[in-house]
Amino acid sequence: MLRREKHQTESPILAPGIILQNLYVEERLKNHAPGRFIEIGIGRGHLSRMLLEMGWTGxxxxxxxxxxxDAAQINKKYVDNGALELRQGNWLEYQDDEPADLVVSCMVLEHLEEAAETEYLHKARACMKPGGLGILLVPGSPAHWGAEDDVAGHLRRYTPELLRTRLESAGFTVNSIAGLTYPLSNLLLPLSDFLVRRSAAKFLDLSQVERTKLSGRRQIWGKTEFPLWTRMVLNKYALYxxxxxxxxxxxxxxxxTLYAEFTK
Known part of the structure; x- marks a missing residue:
């Protein structure tokens, strides 16, 4: 288990798309009693922080x-009190997970080759308690493939039909598939592509695995890093x-972005 002694920092300023995704997940989970979660691809820990603040452990x-x-720093309180455990490595290779009430990942599945994608879904099902819940957030709209996908090491963008087929083939009951962040992310896409392309060269020479490792913490001014004054508009109240x-x-x-919610 990874622990860090850094001081708890103020919640970082998040990109508008991430804020909207988190708002949707938070709303969907309000009627679920908190339990134990597993997050695959925790990145900087923003989604886990929201779950922890809702009373989950994981x-x-x-x-x-x-x-x-990064995840340990912004979740220091929860790491220190044992509510959050952090593990480095390939989740597919771990065999000792106790069953979870919720298995969740944000922008992970699109990095996996098809065989690993299938393995991921079957392992997620095996890790869930009976009646357990799964949540996936993945890139949507293949027609919008762009610089972000190349730089982040994506292998695909999903349609609702493809995502449903993959989940049902793994034995899940699909409760909901919804498109998220429209229209704001679509309006901001030209600016996003410009900012990504401007910094793309240093990432494109990396392997797909290295791009995947960096995908959750790339520092791009105006896309993932913001001046302090933007906190006035980049918050869940202003973007509601x-x-x-x-x-x-x-x-x-x-x-x-596509949101999928499914049960075992």
């Missing part, structure tokens, strides 16, 4: 040591109208 996995250090819009538009085929 384990976060990531391939990258630096990502886990866009949360309502993403819910209204959840069936849009060109939504850039």
């Amino acid at each position: 384990t976060g996995f990531d391939l990258g040591e630096q990502a886990l250090e 109208p866009f949360h309502l819009l993403q819910k209204i538009n959840r069936n849009k085929k060109n939504s850039l």
